[in-house]
Amino acid sequence: MSQFxxxxxxxxxxxxxxxxxxATTRTSQAEGFVYMNDKTLAMVAEGSHKKGDVLAVARIAGIQAAKKTPDLIPLCHPLMxxxxxVNFDIQPEAGRVRVLAECKLTGQTGVEMEALTAASVACLTVYDMCKAVDKMMRIEGIRVLSKSGGKSGDWQVEDN
Structure with a gap:
């Protein structure tokens, strides 16, 4: 038997x-951050970006991405x-938008990859929509915050 x-x-x-x-109820949360300058952050917060509502588009992109995870990650199970x-927290004091993704299902495997994919693509969408006005943006801190359900039980990051 293979060890992998x-x-x-x-x-x-x-x-x-x-x-x-x-089959158990399983959930996972993941986060990511998009850092940007104050002017860009204000545009995003006010919904005044000339491309439209950045966060609404990023929310839809994140949801779609979670559903497409097995198409993107090899050997990942297609999940129901x-x-x-996908939610956002504008954090002007840190010059960033926090993206929080949560996925849930009743099934035989966890949803960490779906939550990570949702958070990642939502961050990428914010970046894509704002890159013309802020070339110094950066994406950081994409990680799983918590998971629940399954044989291994519940888990969450200690610093959350």
Whole structure:
């Protein structure tokens, strides 16, 4: 037997068989940050960007991305998501927008990758819509904040 879960005894890539796992309610939260200058942040907060409502577009992009995760990440299971939420926190004191994505389902495998993908693509969308007015933007801090459900139980970052 291979010591790796995504490689069989012959060295071939395989999707992990989760058919014997119990279906449980599973959730995961992920975050990311888009740093930008004060003028750009104000435009985003006010919804006055000439391209339109940056956060509304980024929210839709994040939700779509979560649903497309198995198309983007090799060997990732296609999941029947029951909920995807993407929210934003404008943090002027830090010069950034915080993106918070939460995914939920009842199934046999976790949704961390879907939450990470939602947060990442929402950040990328904010960047894409604002890059013409702020070339110094940067994306940082994409990470899983918490997960619940499944055999391994609940987990969350200590510094959250």
């Amino acid at each position: 879960t995504h490689i069989d005894d012959k060295g071939n890539a395989v999707m992990v068989d989760v058919s014997e796992k119990q 998501l029951s909920s995807v939420k």
